[in-house]
Amino acid sequence: MLDLLSGFVVELRAAGLPVSLTEHLDAAEAMHHISLSDRSTLKAALAATMVKSDDHYAAFDLAFEVFFAMRDDQNNDEGDVDLDLELDDDGAPSGKPTNLQGKGNLKGQGGGGGSDLTPEELAELLMKALVSQDATLLRMVAQGAVNRFAGMEPGRPVGGTYYLYRTLRNLDLEGVTAKLLDQQRLEKGVKPESLDERLLKAEIARRIERVKKAVEAEIRKRLVEDRGTEALAKSVRKPLPEDIDVMHATKDELVVLRRVLQPLSRKLAVRLARRRRHGKRGALDVRQTVRRSLSTGGVPLDPRFKKPRPSKPEIIVIADISGSVASFARFTLHLVHAISSQFSKVRSFVFIDGIDEVTRFFDGVDDPAEAVYRINTEADVVYLDGHSDYGHALRSFHDRWGKEVTKKATVLILGDARNNYHASEAWVVADLAEKARHVYWLNPEPRDYWGSGDSIIFDYAQHCEGVMECRTLRQLEAFVGDLS
Amino acid sequence: MTTAASDQDLGFTDSATPKFESPESVRTRLGEVQYLADDAISSVAYLADRLRKPILVEGPAGTGKTQLAKSIAEITGARLIRLQCYEGLDEGKALYEWNYRKQLLRIQAGQQGEGAPVTADSWHELEEDIFSEEFLLTRPLLEAIKSTDPVVLLIDEVDRVELETEALLLEILSEFQVSIPELGTVKATQIPLVFLTSNNTRELSEALKRRCLFLHIGYPEIERERAIIEARVPGISSELAEQVARLVGAIRTLELKKAPSVSETIDWARTLVLLGKTSIDAEAAKETLHILLKYQSDIERTRKDLLNVVG
Numbered sequence: 088m089l090d091l092l093s094g095f096v097v098e099l100r101a102a103g104l105p106v107s108l109t110e111h112l113d114a115a116e117a118m119h120h121i122s123l124s125d126r127s128t129l130k131a132a133l134a135a136t137m138v139k140s141d142d143h144y145a146a147f148d149l150a151f152e153v154f155f156a157m158r159d160d161q162n163n164d165e166g167d168v169d170l171d172l173e174l175d176d177d178g179a180p181s182g183k184p185t186n187l188q189g190k191g192n193l194k195g196q197g198g199g200g201g202s203d204l205t206p207e208e209l210a211e212l213l214m215k216a217l218v219s220q221d222a223t224l225l226r227m228v229a230q231g232a233v234n235r236f237a238g239m240e241p242g243r244p245v246g247g248t249y250y251l252y253r254t255l256r257n258l259d260l261e262g263v264t265a266k267l268l269d270q271q272r273l274e275k276g277v278k279p280e281s282l283d284e285r286l287l288k289a290e291i292a293r294r295i296e297r298v299k300k301a302v303e304a305e306i307r308k309r310l311v312e313d314r315g316t317e318a319l320a321k322s323v324r325k326p327l328p329e330d331i332d333v334m335h336a337t338k339d340e341l342v343v344l345r346r347v348l349q350p351l352s353r354k355l356a357v358r359l360a361r362r363r364r365h366g367k368r369g370a371l372d373v374r375q376t377v378r379r380s381l382s383t384g385g386v387p388l389d390p391r392f393k394k395p396r397p398s399k400p401e402i403i404v405i406a407d408i409s410g411s412v413a414s415f416a417r418f419t420l421h422l423v424h425a426i427s428s429q430f431s432k433v434r435s436f437v438f439i440d441g442i443d444e445v446t447r448f449f450d451g452v453d454d455p456a457e458a459v460y461r462i463n464t465e466a467d468v469v470y471l472d473g474h475s476d477y478g479h480a481l482r483s484f485h486d487r488w489g490k491e492v493t494k495k496a497t498v499l500i501l502g503d504a505r506n507n508y509h510a511s512e513a514w515v516v517a518d519l520a521e522k523a524r525h526v527y528w529l530n531p532e533p534r535d536y537w538g539s540g541d542s543i544i545f546d547y548a549q550h551c552e553g554v555m556e557c558r559t560l561r562q563l564e565a566f567v568g569d570l571s
Numbered sequence: 572m573t574t575a576a577s578d579q580d581l582g583f584t585d586s587a588t589p590k591f592e593s594p595e596s597v598r599t600r601l602g603e604v605q606y607l608a609d610d611a612i613s614s615v616a617y618l619a620d621r622l623r624k625p626i627l628v629e630g631p632a633g634t635g636k637t638q639l640a641k642s643i644a645e646i647t648g649a650r651l652i653r654l655q656c657y658e659g660l661d662e663g664k665a666l667y668e669w670n671y672r673k674q675l676l677r678i679q680a681g682q683q684g685e686g687a688p689v690t691a692d693s694w695h696e697l698e699e700d701i702f703s704e705e706f707l708l709t710r711p712l713l714e715a716i717k718s719t720d721p722v723v724l725l726i727d728e729v730d731r732v733e734l735e736t737e738a739l740l741l742e743i744l745s746e747f748q749v750s751i752p753e754l755g756t757v758k759a760t761q762i763p764l765v766f767l768t769s770n771n772t773r774e775l776s777e778a779l780k781r782r783c784l785f786l787h788i789g790y791p792e793i794e795r796e797r798a799i800i801e802a803r804v805p806g807i808s809s810e811l812a813e814q815v816a817r818l819v820g821a822i823r824t825l826e827l828k829k830a831p832s833v834s835e836t837i838d839w840a841r842t843l844v845l846l847g848k849t850s851i852d853a854e855a856a857k858e859t860l861h862i863l864l865k866y867q868s869d870i871e872r873t874r875k876d877l878l879n880v881v882g
Contacts, residue, residue, distance in 0.1 A: 121618070281853070
């Protein structure tokens with residue numbers, strides 16, 4: 088068990104979780120106090136001793152499922168699956184074959200034979216599982232479905248998602264949802280278009296989600312049998328939310344990012360506000376000190392200091408929102424505006440080949456996400472063809488707002504500087520650098536790609552105070568935090 | 572390493588019997604005081620007692636973090652000592668403070684009695700005297716350590732103190748002792764169960780997290796929430812409880828500024844019971860939504876997205 092735990096800790100660290108030695112020892116000690124056959128307690132114990140942030144729980148969860156999938160198989164399934172099935176499915180026509188199939192699986196030879204449930208029987212069982220919410224039955228359905236539809240072959244180097252997709256497509260979950268909805272609606276006498284119907288729909292969606300989870304778990308279990316724990320853990324490992332590459336994030340990852348962005352910006356705002364309040368003391372206040380010294384006979388025993396008045400910079404964000412870098416720009420705008428109280432003023436501009444000021448969208452809106460959404464739909468940023476043209480956008484900025492950039496301003500330019508071979512007009516950046524206090528360029532591309540192809544980042548870089556690679560929320564947060 | 576060995580390491584004299592036999596017993600006993608724990612909560616509470624580690628409870632507001640500490644105190648028959656954290660909390664308010672006024676009185680009393688000049692001996696005696704426990708004002712942390720009867724120590728909203736102040740807690744959390752320079756080290760006679768709660772407004776330091784077991788309490792599953800409502804709201808019909816739980820579950824999936832907490836759900840259910848409802852329809856929900864949601868924009872969004880139905 089300790090070996091297994093060590094392997095598990097190695098995997099957690101590889102996934103980016105900071106598990107210290109003390110925490111490893113704690114986990115090992117916790118093992119003494121719980122019964123190892125109780126899977127949920129084991130999981131809770133490991134999580135409590137080694138995962139110290141809720142954001143990291145998803146990564147832990149995945150690793151745990153992979154590492155302890157086999158144990159679950161041996162300890163729990165064998166006993167109760169058969170029994171439960173006999174009780175549940177007494178009269179059902181499909182009772183017998185399922186039963187046999189179930190046993191076949193447990194011996195670890197799933198996927199080979201084709202003599203399992205027919206799709207019709209499977210659909211029927213699925214409905215039954217959905218209605219009764221019986222976890223064991225659901226697991227049986229998942230096993231049957233994976234046997235039938237996934238077409239898993241040993242040693243095939245395909246990701247689990249491929250099998251998952253195949254299985255779910257064949258189960259026709261949309262059809263099942265509709266059918267279940269109709270059935271339940273009749274049964275409970277729910278009126279259409281009523282609140283009850285809404286809730287019923289939500290409930291069914293929740294149950295369907297469980298089916299997906301069960302199928303996923305089943306596939307993962309088989310993959311572990313096939314490839315071994317460590318190999319699989321490596322192939323399914325996902326980056327932590329703060330380490331996701333924003334530019335290449337998948338749709339699901341973007342959802343995760345959006346979810347962590349809000350607490351992140353809140354934390355950042357709290358931290359910055361605190362730093363401001365507890366900043367260093369200001370310069371000696373001579374007048375006050377002399378005044379005070381009168382009571383001690385002219386000896387300045389009690390020096391007084393001026394209240395610190397940290398300068399709040401004015402921020403000008405100029406962001407490329409064309410296809411590839413759009414999500415990065417959105418996150419940055421969101422973050423900057425979420426902590427706008429730390430700046431005296433925030434002005435935002437977005438461009439593709441035309442440029443538009445979007446500060447107005449953030450005024451009086453308390454949720455930056457909403458404003459960012461409006462930018463995508465309402466900002467006027469296409470000048471000719473809707474392909475990035477940094478040169479034209481920057482020149483337009485210079486013509487229209489160039490005079491408003493003052494020594495108080497910090498200018499942030501976001502983009503990959505892939506200019507589709509247009510003119511760079513780098514003199515605008517040079518001019519900005521002259522007028523503003525700082526000019527920074529944030530590039531969401533990996534540093535190695537800079538300057539390759541149509542990237543002209545180095546044309547601009549020579550005029551900027553700093554060019555930062557900024558691919559993950561972690562980097563972005565660190566940069567924005569240092570700004571104020 | 573067994574617990575017995577770690578006892579000796581820390582120099583505890585008594586071999587305190589564990590408070591719980593198993594995670595299940597934690598859960599049943601919590602259930603008896605109307606706190607419905609899930610697997611994670613009961614397992615972590617059980618482990619905290621066995622491993623003698625504090626629990627850091629994190630999660631959104633109103634999900635029963637503080638209540639957990641209270642309920643544990645209740646079932647173990649322990650006294651609850653609570654330290655509410657806030658910005659600017661310092662040693663004098665968290666750990667201990669010397670009672671200056673009393674010390675001053677003592678010094679003056681000594682001078683009046685004799686009128687003799689202060690010798691080195693009498694000075695030494697005086698010094699010993701005024702820095703004794705008699706002149707010490709105990710604050711929550713020291714009190715929890717000194718107490719001889721069982722206590723549950725609740726350090727509430729620990730994320731409100733500054734990063735530097737967190738260091739105050741470290742000694743007590745890992746060694747269960749407090750060092751007072753003038754007096755020496757005060758060690759715990761019994762190990763208190765310690766709960767720290769955090770609303771996650773800032774990242775806590777690694778040093779603090781490392782010393783604790785971590786427990787995240789999120790919003791409960793619909794089934795559990797229904798059970799919580801039934802336990803906490805007397806006289807509610809199971810049909811209404813089910814509906815409330817489902818509706819709140821659906822509301823939480825909307826993108827809101829502040830999702831309804833469990834305590835707000837309970838308040839809402841109570842209101843519905845007081846209004847004599849046995850089941851809920853869209854109209855009734857719309858009228859009482861302000862109990863559940865605290866932002867006008869959230870209320871409007873819920874009305875628009877979820878309750879825009881007839882009947």
